Amino acid sequence: AQSVTQPDIHITVSEGASLELRCNYSYGATPYLFWYVQSPGQGLQLLLKYFSGDTLVQGIKGFEAEFKRSQSSFNLRKPSVHWSDAAEYFCAVGGRGGATNKLIFGTGTLLAVQP
Amino acid sequence: DVKVTQSSRYLVKRTGEKVFLECVQDMDHENMFWYRQDPGLGLRLIYFSYDVKMKEKGDIPEGYSVSREKKERFSLILESASTNQTSMYLCASSLVLVNEQFFGPGTRLTVL
Numbered sequence: 503a504q505s506v507t508q509p510d511i512h513i514t515v516s517e518g519a520s521l522e523l524r525c526n527y528s529y530g531a532t533p534y535l536f537w538y539v540q541s542p543g544q545g546l547q548l549l550l551k552y553f554s555g556d557t558l559v560q561g562i563k564g565f566e567a568e569f570k571r572s573q574s575s576f577n578l579r580k581p582s583v584h585w586s587d588a589a590e591y592f593c594a595v596g597g598r599g600g601a602t603n604k605l606i607f608g609t610g611t612l613l614a615v616q617p
Numbered sequence: 618d619v620k621v622t623q624s625s626r627y628l629v630k631r632t633g634e635k636v637f638l639e640c641v642q643d644m645d646h647e648n649m650f651w652y653r654q655d656p657g658l659g660l661r662l663i664y665f666s667y668d669v670k671m672k673e674k675g676d677i678p679e680g681y682s683v684s685r686e687k688k689e690r691f692s693l694i695l696e697s698a699s700t701n702q703t704s705m706y707l708c709a710s711s712l713v714l715v716n717e718q719f720f721g722p723g724t725r726l727t728v729l
Contacts, residue, residue: 511657534716545621545707545720546660592659596716604650604675605718609659 504529506595508608515583516616523578523611525593534596535576536605537567541589549591552576563587588615620644621721623708629727636695638724640708646719647712649691651675651683654705654723666691698728 507526515521527533534553538546550561557569567578576593593608624639642649648667652660652675662675664683672683680702684692691710695702705725709718 536717538720543723543725545722546709547720548717551717604662604665605716607660609657 504595504597504606506593506606506608508591508593508611510611511609512612512614514614514616517585518582521578521580521583521587521613523591523593523613525576525578525608527574527576527593527595527606529574529595529597531597532571535567535569536594536596537561537565537576537578538592538594539563539589540592540610546592549578583613583615585615585617588613621708621710621719623706623721623724625724626722627725627727629729630695630698631729632699634695634698634728636698636726636728638693638695638706638708638726640691640693640710640721641689642691642710642719643689644710644719645688646710647688648710648718649685650709650711650718651681651691651693652707652709653677654707660707663693698726700728702726703728 505528536551537549540546549565550559552559552569560566590610590612592610594605596605621642630636650665651663661677666672666685682694705723707723708721711718
């Protein structure tokens with residue numbers, strides 16, 4: 503079955519520290535992969551996406567993610583966290599082809615940033 | 618930029634009321650989606666539409682219906698609201714064959 507797992511429900515980091523948010527997926531073929539961020543009371547904003555090619559993808563706000571096929575992972579990283587990064591982060595996976603491009607979302611990781 | 622708007626940010630309704638949530642996108646996207654978001658459960662797909670007047674059930678369609686009479690507009694209908702439908706509702710849209718979805722700001726619905 504297709505699924506996305508975000509094993510960390512809550513993470514707290516200090517401002518200026520590095521960040522890694524984990525995402526593992528189960529999918530029958532090479533998927534499209536996404537990271538979204540949701541600030542309190544807001545909708546989801548796309549941070550970055552992987553479709554093909556270079557497995558290290560750069561996104562907005564200084565985030566990057568690496569697709570590791572052998573580990574079925576797509577972890578999100580940021581070298582230095584800012585207080586404004588406090589939000590909920592969702593990993594999502596989608597399929598290739600077909601007109602109904604549904605996404606499967608993980609349950610999210612809530613990031614808190616300590617001053 | 619793609620813009621997805623939702624008719625209300627906050628809505629309070631009573632049990633048994635019929636509730637309409639409206640979503641409009643301005644980028645001529647073929648696909649539109651309705652999700653509900655609950656703590657610890659992430660986003661769950663209620664219904665989606667891949668063309669005008671076309672719809673398919675998602676993972677949790679019970680208690681909901683949808684309408685898509687125009688390409689840019691996708692409505693979620695709660696025929697008889699119940700307290701367990703208190704949630705955040707998110708609308709999204711995407712191009713055909715491209716999975717990237719663009720989200721509206723959400724409607725937080727409370728059913729009393």
